[in-house]
Amino acid sequence: xxxxxxxDEVRRALHAKAxxxxxxxxxxxxxxxxxxxxxxxxxxxSRTLWTALVAAAVVIAVIGVAVAVRSPGSSKPEGGxxxxxxPETTTTLGMLSKSQPAPAALVEQVTSLPTxxxxxxxxxxSPDWLRPLPGSPLLTNDGKPRIIWIGAEYCPYCAAQRxxxxxxxxxxxTFSGLRLTGSAIETGVGSPEVFPNTQGFSxxxxxxxxxxxxxxxxxxxxxxxxxxxxxxxxxxxxxxKYDAPPYVETQSQGAIPFVYIANELFISGASYDAGxxxxxxxxxxxxxxxxxxxxxxxxxxxxxxxxxxxxxxxVGREQTPVCSEKPIVPxxxxxxxx
Amino acid sequence: MxxxxxxxxxxxxxxxxxxxxxxxxxxxxxxxELVQEAFxxxxxxxxxxxxxxxxxxxxVVRLCTTAKRRxxxxxxxERRAQExxxxxxxxxDETWDAIQQLQPDRRAVLVLRFYEDLPHxxxxxxxxxxxxxxxxxxxxxxxxxRKEVER
Numbered sequence: 001x002x003x004x005x006x007x008d009e010v011r012r013a014l015h016a017k018a019x020x021x022x023x024x025x026x027x028x029x030x031x032x033x034x035x036x037x038x039x040x041x042x043x044x045x046s047r048t049l050w051t052a053l054v055a056a057a058v059v060i061a062v063i064g065v066a067v068a069v070r071s072p073g074s075s076k077p078e079g080g081x082x083x084x085x086x087p088e089t090t091t092t093l094g095m096l097s098k099s100q101p102a103p104a105a106l107v108e109q110v111t112s113l114p115t116x117x118x119x120x121x122x123x124x125x126s127p128d129w130l131r132p133l134p135g136s137p138l139l140t141n142d143g144k145p146r147i148i149w150i151g152a153e154y155c156p157y158c159a160a161q162r163x164x165x166x167x168x169x170x171x172x173x174t175f176s177g178l179r180l181t182g183s184a185i186e187t188g189v190g191s192p193e194v195f196p197n198t199q200g201f202s203x204x205x206x207x208x209x210x211x212x213x214x215x216x217x218x219x220x221x222x223x224x225x226x227x228x229x230x231x232x233x234x235x236x237x238x239x240x241k242y243d244a245p246p247y248v249e250t251q252s253q254g255a256i257p258f259v260y261i262a263n264e265l266f267i268s269g270a271s272y273d274a275g276x277x278x279x280x281x282x283x284x285x286x287x288x289x290x291x292x293x294x295x296x297x298x299x300x301x302x303x304x305x306x307x308x309x310x311x312x313x314x315v316g317r318e319q320t321p322v323c324s325e326k327p328i329v330p331x332x333x334x335x336x337x338x
Numbered sequence: 339m340x341x342x343x344x345x346x347x348x349x350x351x352x353x354x355x356x357x358x359x360x361x362x363x364x365x366x367x368x369x370x371e372l373v374q375e376a377f378x379x380x381x382x383x384x385x386x387x388x389x390x391x392x393x394x395x396x397x398v399v400r401l402c403t404t405a406k407r408r409x410x411x412x413x414x415x416e417r418r419a420q421e422x423x424x425x426x427x428x429x430x431d432e433t434w435d436a437i438q439q440l441q442p443d444r445r446a447v448l449v450l451r452f453y454e455d456l457p458h459x460x461x462x463x464x465x466x467x468x469x470x471x472x473x474x475x476x477x478x479x480x481x482x483x484r485k486e487v488e489r
Contacts, residue, residue: 006480006483006484007452007480009429009433010433010437010448010452010480010483011452011453012430012433013429013430013431013433013434013437014361014434014437014448014449014452014453015453016427016430016434017360017361017430017434018357018358018360018361018453021356021357021360021366023352023353023356023357025349025352025353028344028345028348028377028381029374030378030381032374221466225466227462
């Protein structure tokens with residue numbers, strides 16, 4: 001570049017090019033659509049925004065984790081100020097409202113699924129979405145394996161994936177402060193989402209307490225694409241390393257949701273078809289989880305069992321009662337370090 | 339029949355938006371199409387949008403950063419068709435060519451910062467990302483630019 005400051009050169013070039021461009025004064029024609037292909041699918045957008053966000057976090061080392069339980073007894077009692085009815089997350093205009101506290105009864109319903117119900121879910125022998133990291137040392141905090149969630153409230157795949165994850169984590173500990181939300185109705189550029197307003201929980205502002213594992217959650221944006229949580233530098237490094245080739249396919253690089261299980265396994269993307277939750281309220285989904293004949297139970301409960309089993313492979317099966325319960329023992333497709 | 343106030347917004351905003359889009363995508367033809375797409379989206383919900391110019395800017399910038407690769411061919415075609423600038427403006431062309439080599443999201447940050455003169459927090463709002471991301475993209479864009487020019 002010349003002796004000018006780079007910023008000045010950029011400014012000068014941009015203004016010169018803009019000034020030189022002649023723009024006609026045509027009338028608006030609502031019948032004339034654009035023929036330019038635009039890749040603004042939710043998964044693609046999630047990847048783009050997230051990759052930039054974690055890169056920024058590496059540099060800035062922002063600390064802001066939504067859920068990171070470090071010491072027993074730090075959580076608030078369940079349902080202290082939660083409403084008795086399920087709040088509406090969609091207005092009559094179809095615009096999403098912000099997340100709201102989840103009713104205690106709903107949280108209880110989801111986090112206390114009986115093992116006989118979970119045991120009826122069909123067992124997937126070797127799911128391709130659960131990706132082992134053999135030979136890696138366990139990532140722990142105070143001796144407890146660390147589970148890391150990276151997602152966003154606008155993302156329908158994240159909304160879907162939180163259901164089985166919460167069921168699995170609830171077997172090892174207790175959540176407080178979970179909130180209900182719906183994924184975005186439109187992408188950031190105004191086109192319809194593939195699975196709009198998918199109902200579910202958010203980890204933003206929630207806490208988790210467990211004697212066995214440590215859970216850290218980052219919800220990067222709300223359902224209106226406003227920033228929520230920032231990852232730590234370490235979380236960003238993990239995400240950038242494992243949610244990228246050779247660990248995932250090139251087209252899935254940086255996809256969310258991302259669930260990292262103590263350097264033992266990880267999950268990139270949703271583990272089942274998020275479309276089965278469409279047009280369902282959170283209560284309807286919670287009810288369906290207890291109906292073995294419903295597609296929701298078959299998918300969500302199965303994924304929950306497999307995530308539970310994956311966690312069991314990190315905590316030591318003998319010392320953890322849930323890992324000996326049905327249906328965890330019969331499934332057990334990995335047998336990694338348990 | 340098109341709402342009168344929509345028409346006003348269209349006439350007042352379109353030239354600036356086409357220039358903004360052009361600076362990001364590097365092709366006037368593609369820029370016009372993306373701006374048309376943004377106005378179509380505004381037209382469908384005009385009564386619901388509080389601030390049409392802000393909505394349009396956000397939509398245009400995001401469309402520019404997500405337009406698929408085939409845009410590249412059009413950009414290259416236009417670049418070849420352009421008359422070379424005079425020797426005194428050679429530096430401008432060199433910088434412009436280097437800007438066109440940047441990734442779309444970094445190009446967008448440069449344009450919003452140095453053409454639109456937006457502060458970092460406003461750029462973050464337009465792009466739908468945290469302010470730290472804007473700073474990082476800006477830093478990397480300028481670093482990439484230096485490498486590109488020195489190449």
